[in-house]
Amino acid sequence: MNNRRTLKIAKIETETDDIKTYSFKYSLNAKPGQFIMLTDFEGGEKPFSISDCTEDVFSITVKRIGEFTSHLFQKRVGDYVSIRGAYGSSFFISKGKVLLVGGGYAVPTFYFLSKVLKENGTEVTLINGARTKDEHLFSKKFNGLGIKVINTTDDGSFGEKGTSVDVAKRMLNNQRENGKMFDFVYASGPEMMMKALQPLLDNVEYEFLLERYMKCAIGICGNCTMDPLGIRLCVEGPVLPKKLVEQLTEFGKYHRDASGKRIKY
Amino acid sequence: MNNRRTLKIAKIETETDDIKTYSFKYSLNAKPGQFIMLTDFEGGEKPFSISDCTEDVFSITVKRIGEFTSHLFQKRVGDYVSIRGAYGSSFFISKGKVLLVGGGYAVPTFYFLSKVLKENGTEVTLINGARTKDEHLFSKKFNGLGIKVINTTDDGSFGEKGTSVDVAKRMLNNQRENGKMFDFVYASGPEMMMKALQPLLDNVEYEFLLERYMKCAIGICGNCTMDPLGIRLCVEGPVLPKKLVEQLTEFGKYHRDASGKRIKY
Amino acid sequence: MRKRLKTKFLGIEVNSPLVLPAGIMDMSFSGLSVSAKNGAGVVTSKSLTLEPRMGHKGPVVAEFASGLLNAMGLCNPGIMDGLTEINQFKERSDTPVIVSVFATNTDDFSELTKHVNKSRGDFLELNLSCPNVFDEFGIPLAASKDEVFKIVKTVKEISRLPIIVKLSPNVYDIVEIALAAEKAGADVLCLINTVGPGMLINTKMVKPVLFNKFGGLSGPCIKPVALKLIYQTYSAVNIPIIGMGGVTIGEDAIEMIMAGATLVGVGTAVYYRGVEVFNKINDEIIEFMNKSNYDSLEDIPKLEKLNE
Amino acid sequence: MRKRLKTKFLGIEVNSPLVLPAGIMDMSFSGLSVSAKNGAGVVTSKSLTLEPRMGHKGPVVAEFASGLLNAMGLCNPGIMDGLTEINQFKERSDTPVIVSVFATNTDDFSELTKHVNKSRGDFLELNLSCPNVFDEFGIPLAASKDEVFKIVKTVKEISRLPIIVKLSPNVYDIVEIALAAEKAGADVLCLINTVGPGMLINTKMVKPVLFNKFGGLSGPCIKPVALKLIYQTYSAVNIPIIGMGGVTIGEDAIEMIMAGATLVGVGTAVYYRGVEVFNKINDEIIEFMNKSNYDSLEDIPKLEKLNE
Ligand SMILES: Cc1cc2nc3c(=O)[nH]c(=O)nc-3n(C[C@H](O)[C@H](O)[C@H](O)COP(=O)(O)OP(=O)(O)OC[C@H]3O[C@@H](n4cnc5c(N)ncnc54)[C@H](O)[C@@H]3O)c2cc1C
Ligand SMILES: Cc1cc2nc3c(=O)[nH]c(=O)nc-3n(C[C@H](O)[C@H](O)[C@H](O)COP(=O)(O)OP(=O)(O)OC[C@H]3O[C@@H](n4cnc5c(N)ncnc54)[C@H](O)[C@@H]3O)c2cc1C
Ligand SMILES: Cc1cc2nc3c(=O)[nH]c(=O)nc-3n(C[C@H](O)[C@H](O)[C@H](O)COP(=O)(O)O)c2cc1C
Ligand SMILES: Cc1cc2nc3c(=O)[nH]c(=O)nc-3n(C[C@H](O)[C@H](O)[C@H](O)COP(=O)(O)O)c2cc1C
Ligand code: FES
Numbered sequence A, B: 001m002n003n004r005r006t007l008k009i010a011k012i013e014t015e016t017d018d019i020k021t022y023s024f025k026y027s028l029n030a031k032p033g034q035f036i037m038l039t040d041f042e043g044g045e046k047p048f049s050i051s052d053c054t055e056d057v058f059s060i061t062v063k064r065i066g067e068f069t070s071h072l073f074q075k076r077v078g079d080y081v082s083i084r085g086a087y088g089s090s091f092f093i094s095k096g097k098v099l100l101v102g103g104g105y106a107v108p109t110f111y112f113l114s115k116v117l118k119e120n121g122t123e124v125t126l127i128n129g130a131r132t133k134d135e136h137l138f139s140k141k142f143n144g145l146g147i148k149v150i151n152t153t154d155d156g157s158f159g160e161k162g163t164s165v166d167v168a169k170r171m172l173n174n175q176r177e178n179g180k181m182f183d184f185v186y187a188s189g190p191e192m193m194m195k196a197l198q199p200l201l202d203n204v205e206y207e208f209l210l211e212r213y214m215k216c217a218i219g220i221c222g223n224c225t226m227d228p229l230g231i232r233l234c235v236e237g238p239v240l241p242k243k244l245v246e247q248l249t250e251f252g253k254y255h256r257d258a259s260g261k262r263i264k265y
Numbered sequence C, D: 001m002r003k004r005l006k007t008k009f010l011g012i013e014v015n016s017p018l019v020l021p022a023g024i025m026d027m028s029f030s031g032l033s034v035s036a037k038n039g040a041g042v043v044t045s046k047s048l049t050l051e052p053r054m055g056h057k058g059p060v061v062a063e064f065a066s067g068l069l070n071a072m073g074l075c076n077p078g079i080m081d082g083l084t085e086i087n088q089f090k091e092r093s094d095t096p097v098i099v100s101v102f103a104t105n106t107d108d109f110s111e112l113t114k115h116v117n118k119s120r121g122d123f124l125e126l127n128l129s130c131p132n133v134f135d136e137f138g139i140p141l142a143a144s145k146d147e148v149f150k151i152v153k154t155v156k157e158i159s160r161l162p163i164i165v166k167l168s169p170n171v172y173d174i175v176e177i178a179l180a181a182e183k184a185g186a187d188v189l190c191l192i193n194t195v196g197p198g199m200l201i202n203t204k205m206v207k208p209v210l211f212n213k214f215g216g217l218s219g220p221c222i223k224p225v226a227l228k229l230i231y232q233t234y235s236a237v238n239i240p241i242i243g244m245g246g247v248t249i250g251e252d253a254i255e256m257i258m259a260g261a262t263l264v265g266v267g268t269a270v271y272y273r274g275v276e277v278f279n280k281i282n283d284e285i286i287e288f289m290n291k292s293n294y295d296s297l298e299d300i301p302k303l304e305k306l307n308e
């Protein structure tokens, strides 16, 4: 059961001032939506979504926010870090026509998902949102995939002006008028973004990638459970289907910090 | 690796005043020559050779000697005992024509061996020796097998008079004169019997079933090692081939008691 | 069938002898409810302290061949928020709750007890035995019979709830500690907490795997230690025991009961067998009872007591 | 290749860092020779007492998911016969031998030492930590720093051989015990002895599996406990350590070395991987050294010491 692996960083790509992609030569065999726990045995251990995973390479894309991520940003190619996983649930691979709504550092996981959806013959439309141009992520990488991409920034400095939810709303309305609905919607980004998106998705199946404070990542410490179902986001999540999200009274309201204390959004 | 099984005694047969056969309904999958460790978690734990083993029943044949075996003799059908094993090496299943030389409580293991040899199409001659008629074992059981049996007692009260080694000597000499040697000889019985037999076996392959004081039966305590090879009789034995027996300087000279102290024969 | 697993524990009806122990999937009311729904007869809160604690940095757990090492560092939202979670759980469930609390001195335990008195918890558990905060607090209180006596006596005087004392396996003489707790008025003993602690090393990076370096052992590797201590304690005291440590299958639970436990904790096995582990073990216990013709939990025999 | 595993230990050349620990396949000269031939760099005798001991009744071992329980009861042929076996071993082998002895008081240890002085043994090991004779002798001597100091000091004064002190894992503070041994003149520390002890129960017959009821834990389940204690000890003392407890594969041995061990014992793994285990682990250590570019055992780094 022990799936810790200690790997050299094979490649580091600078995506923005605060975001880097770290790649590792290792056959992780992960599925889109899953995450790893990453540590260097010094700075702590944190969860990161898998932003790409081929037969022999996988990547994560990290935003520098606080202590751990700043510490990680010091690492160079060739340095060791240690991971465990891949953990958690993964995205349903839908057929037909799907919409991906992403925001911030949570967008890159859609790179991995888009690749798998494409292989599956699914028609993918991605709304790739960020606050501003400098924070906008992966636009080149997505271009290479042959999917439909709508870039958006809150301030209009890159792509359309507006939030990804604004764009999603327009598209979903258009579609409804055309009678050509999306078969499935995926969202990954700030919880309040998904909260805003949710009311638009009454008539379509969806999955959200959620985040909660994770410690053990193997379902025993209980830090990542969501009320009132007691869903352990590290095991039953991080990808949750509509049916479950709808029951989560804490969704968009509060989360728990490292002590388990509720923190309001 | 833990192969302890707790079983009800299914049948008890009284063979002589001091010898009983205990049978258990259990698919042990043992090979002839192997042994089990038997305990009731009260009286100690001791090794016993398997005297019969079919698909769903196995038996051991026990001589009452001291504390443990006396304790065991109190048990009735339906009582639980607990075993582990089968442990140890097993007899080589030879082709052609073989001689089995057995003495005392060590004869019954040849019942199991004879059955397997017969199935193999091997021609079996058994010398079944005991001190006296009352101690003679399994003569009826062996009759049912369709093998050649020569019964012998030291005092002539049953079968031929003389030790099984006396009889073996005569047969081996006869054979040598006829030019029709046995292909393989097996012996199981008191060590001094085998020691006396050994010089007669210069020209034939053989295996002896030896006994040493056993405690762990899994090869770690070292109580059953034989000098100078350090053969652990519970793992590499109890059945040893000629090549090894010939190198064992302690064979027929001494053994070790529960403290590891050498005891001269 | 499941009816046969019902039993009374200090007068309170429980549906199964299985207990969710402190620290396992119990940071929130919803976490507790998962175990209750999946067949735990009693659930325990995370050990609560007066103030919230963020716990140690990660890695906080390390898996190895025969169990887990953990050094959570007693993270918890503090007694006030913790009791809120417990009350919310009790609004939704009849399952009895043990409120576990941790402190390092009598005064703090008293204060915690006063808070717990006002909650809807059913039992108060004094965790005297966390091994993962050694740097901060030193040798667990459970190592000293005098400390144990003092704390339990003080708490007993003010507690509205029956008192469970959680003991450490890492002591020379469990019996003297257990007797001290009993004499001071403990209603139940709970053992064992994690063993060791231990350490694992990442050989590529030449670093301890846990950030805290050391962590307590739980899971299959500690079962024999648990059984021995439970049996020694059972032989010496007259109060019931909640036995735990490595229980993973029904047979393990039976061993605990035979060693002297009345209820049986199942913690790390949640990792091995999922949250369904409680119902799985319940089924396995029933299967064993059927085979051996035991009608009720009380029929399952205990080992003959050790004669001291 | 194997040359890279050669090292000097207190000035004595050893061919591999692997040690056959006391109590494993070592009742006779021939038992010792099997491990030596299969790649052990140093072998240890069974712990010898002044008088022969038959040991406990069986079952003396019990297997469980993650290790072994044993309660041999210190069976041994007594110091005189034991030394005869050791001398016979030395007639046939260059492999250094540790003579392990057990007693319960300073006088007996002194007497044992005088006998060992006259033998061909290379090291004298004081087993202060057997947990399986509790009924007879109580808490191991290794639990008291004063006892440890007294015995080691007395023996040191009369011993011709370097002294190894074998410590118990079942203590509150390994460091104070280790320092007492060092201060008293110990040349080497050996840890750990078996953990617990523990118990297993046969649920069909409602009996402890071991005749002695309780037995010490060895094998994979105790590795984290061993690593932690070795590391704490290494951080505090200046004498070499023989580390053991659950070493089963090369990676385990590397962990022991990184935790602070100079030599590494391999006991219970003989059960899991056969007598060839020493050569197997030797090969695995070399493989690790190759991958990590360590030329010699001394190149393998140690963890940074704990700052006390
Ligand atoms: C399933 C999952 C997938 C994630 N994927 C990514 C990703 O692909 N890229 C990325 O940059 N970040 C991702 N995160 C968030 C990432 O774990 C945090 O950015 C990181 O832990 C911040 O740590 P820090 O010490 O730098 O910041 P801190 O200052 O410690 O924390 C900043 C914020 O990060 C979050 N956070 C901190 N620690 C944790 C933790 N242990 N578990 C969950 N959240 C935490 C909290 O919201 C906190 O307020 C993911 C989180 C989860 C739960
Ligand atoms: C591989 C093997 C197969 C055996 N097969 C049989 C068998 O099929 N039937 C049978 O009756 N007996 C068999 N024995 C011998 C049997 O184990 C002893 O008869 C029994 O242990 C006697 O125990 P006790 O307490 O009754 O007698 P005790 O008074 O304790 O001992 C009498 C003698 O039995 C031998 N013995 C005692 N304990 C052991 C032990 N732990 N290991 C080995 N020998 C011991 C010693 O020679 C001792 O002197 C076998 C022994 C071995 C090693
Ligand atoms: C991750 C984890 C956290 C724990 N936290 C606590 C705790 O807060 N308080 C406590 O008394 N015991 C705690 N324990 C100990 C357990 O309650 C239990 O005593 C121990 O794990 C043995 O049982 P198990 O082998 O079934 O897990 C914790 C154990 C684990 C694995
Ligand atoms: C069957 C057995 C017998 C033992 N006998 C002794 C002994 O006589 N003296 C001693 O110091 N240690 C004894 N030990 C402890 C070992 O030497 C060793 O310290 C312990 O088993 C941990 O190492 P391992 O996990 O590699 O076996 C014994 C261990 C076992 C399993
Ligand atoms: S992080 Fe521990 S249960 Fe999810």
Ligand code: FES
Pocket: B213, B214, B215, B216, B217, B218, B219, B220, B221, B222, B223, B224, B225, B232, B233, B234, B235
């Ligand atoms: S009986 Fe222990 S090694 Fe054979």
